[in-house]
Amino acid sequence: MPCDAGTATSQGTGEGVLAGALPPGLRDELIAFRRDLHMHPELGNREFRTTAAVKARLQRAGLSPRTLSTGTGLFCDVGREPGVPARPMLALRADLDALPIPDTKTVPYRSTVPRMAHACGHDVHTTAVLGAGLVLADLAEQGLLPQPVRLIFQPAEEVLPGGALDAIECGALDGVGKIIAVHCDPKVEVGRIGLRVGPITSACDRLEVTLGGPGGHTARPHFTTDLVTAAARIAIDVPAVLARRVDARSGLSLTWGRMETGHAPNVIPQHAELSGTVRCLDLHAWRDAPDLVHAAIDEVATLHRAKSEINYVRGVPPVVNDAEVVGLLRRAMAARRGAASVEDTEQSLGGEDFSWYLEHVPGAMARLGVRPVGDTTRRDLHCGDFDVDEGSITAGVELFTAAALLDGQPV
Numbered sequence: 001m002p003c004d005a006g007t008a009t010s011q012g013t014g015e016g017v018l019a020g021a022l023p024p025g026l027r028d029e030l031i032a033f034r035r036d037l038h039m040h041p042e043l044g045n046r047e048f049r050t051t052a053a054v055k056a057r058l059q060r061a062g063l064s065p066r067t068l069s070t071g072t073g074l075f076c077d078v079g080r081e082p083g084v085p086a087r088p089m090l091a092l093r094a095d096l097d098a099l100p101i102p103d104t105k106t107v108p109y110r111s112t113v114p115r116m117a118h119a120c121g122h123d124v125h126t127t128a129v130l131g132a133g134l135v136l137a138d139l140a141e142q143g144l145l146p147q148p149v150r151l152i153f154q155p156a157e158e159v160l161p162g163g164a165l166d167a168i169e170c171g172a173l174d175g176v177g178k179i180i181a182v183h184c185d186p187k188v189e190v191g192r193i194g195l196r197v198g199p200i201t202s203a204c205d206r207l208e209v210t211l212g213g214p215g216g217h218t219a220r221p222h223f224t225t226d227l228v229t230a231a232a233r234i235a236i237d238v239p240a241v242l243a244r245r246v247d248a249r250s251g252l253s254l255t256w257g258r259m260e261t262g263h264a265p266n267v268i269p270q271h272a273e274l275s276g277t278v279r280c281l282d283l284h285a286w287r288d289a290p291d292l293v294h295a296a297i298d299e300v301a302t303l304h305r306a307k308s309e310i311n312y313v314r315g316v317p318p319v320v321n322d323a324e325v326v327g328l329l330r331r332a333m334a335a336r337r338g339a340a341s342v343e344d345t346e347q348s349l350g351g352e353d354f355s356w357y358l359e360h361v362p363g364a365m366a367r368l369g370v371r372p373v374g375d376t377t378r379r380d381l382h383c384g385d386f387d388v389d390e391g392s393i394t395a396g397v398e399l400f401t402a403a404a405l406l407d408g409q410p411v
Contacts, residue, residue, distance in 0.1 A: 020136070022397045030131045030393050045071075045156045047156075061134050061138075064077075078150075078151065079148040090407045091357075091361075092149065092179075101117055107387065117384060120184070121368075132401050133151045150172070164354065178325050183352065183368060190389040193366040194366065195367070199321075201365070202281050208313070210272070215269055227272045228261055230304035237296075238254060251281030252278070256276035259273070277315075279350075282318075283318055283320070293312060316356065333366075333402070336402050370392040372389040
């Protein structure tokens with residue numbers, strides 16, 4: 001059943017009092033929902049259980065979610081009446097997938113799936129959008145939702161080039177005028193958000209390099225191609241070459257995550273592999289990056305007489321926040337928790353496929369604070385010990401619902 005949200009209020013300052021705050025009963029339910037997701041993480045494009053759980057809860061609230069044709073992920077409209085014209089909707093986006101890393105925490109809701117964990121906060125994103133949808137559904141029943149809102153729960157954010165493209169292809173943006181999202185940030189205190197106009201994330205591509213040579217005896221490297229040295233020089237020299245071929249302000253960065261070669265100490269191998277990521281702060285430099293990387297690798301490989309094969313996988317462009325939508329998020333958070341709950345944030349080198357939505361409609365992503373008040377422990381995303389202060393779920397719901405209520409109102 002929908003929650004009794006219409007009579008709840010928030011005590012924000014500067015924007016007056018808004019209906020739609022999160023009732024205690026639903027708050028407890030959402031914490032339990034998030035913990036269930038955390039215990040049962042699923043990788044990208046395999047989020048069947050997660051999709052089913054979200055769909056079932058939306059249906060219990062009287063809503064009609066539509067599963068993507070890819071089999072995982074869904075979207076759902078709140079407050080939309082068939083045949084009634086409406087202005088373009090505000091969309092709230094969440095991502096469903098987890099990461100292939102072990103959960104190293106010792107909490108009751110630790111992952112039950114070996115070598116998988118919600119170490120990026122997608123369980124929080126999903127729960128916050130779900131909670132906002134339930135609150136908004138109740139407001140819509142009472143006639144208190146000014147315009148329909150779309151909920152988007154996409155698969156495979158962690159799988160380049162990202163499940164956002166599948167969601168868009170399946171019609172998730174049809175009828176949408178703007179889109180908002182949050183991303184957990186362990187550097188920001190719970191109850192606060194970080195905002196930035198313009199680029200807030202970076203472009204991210206994947207790079208795979210295969211090297212080949214005739215192989216030989218380590219006693220006679222001059223008779224063959226010393227492939228281990230070639231791989232090592234590519235690992236060291238290519239990032240240095242790139243640093244001198246692009247504007248330093250573009251933030252183009254190649255970082256290797258894997259290098260494999262050889263099986264015996266006295267045998268020069270015939271095969272070597274390197275893989276890593278290319279990240280870039282600037283959209284124009286990102287467009288030039290594949291040619292620059294290919295040229296740098298070929299030059300270093302040729303110098304060491306190694307044959308190179310390069311697989312450059314395009315990932316995602318930067319998330320570029322629209323100024324007007326950032327203003328909406330700022331007003332929404334201030335309405336719930338006061339102007340001091342909003343802080344400026346910097347552009348990160350992390351990639352996010354939310355950027356694909358922004359190729360079609362204006363939007364913005366906020367950094368959602370998940371660090372417990374007073375906690376000085378340094379935790380980071382994509383680490384096995386990552387966890388959140390679950391008060392961030394309430395803050396996320398409040399932000400989303402306030403944005404839905406304030407969207408289109410005079411500033």
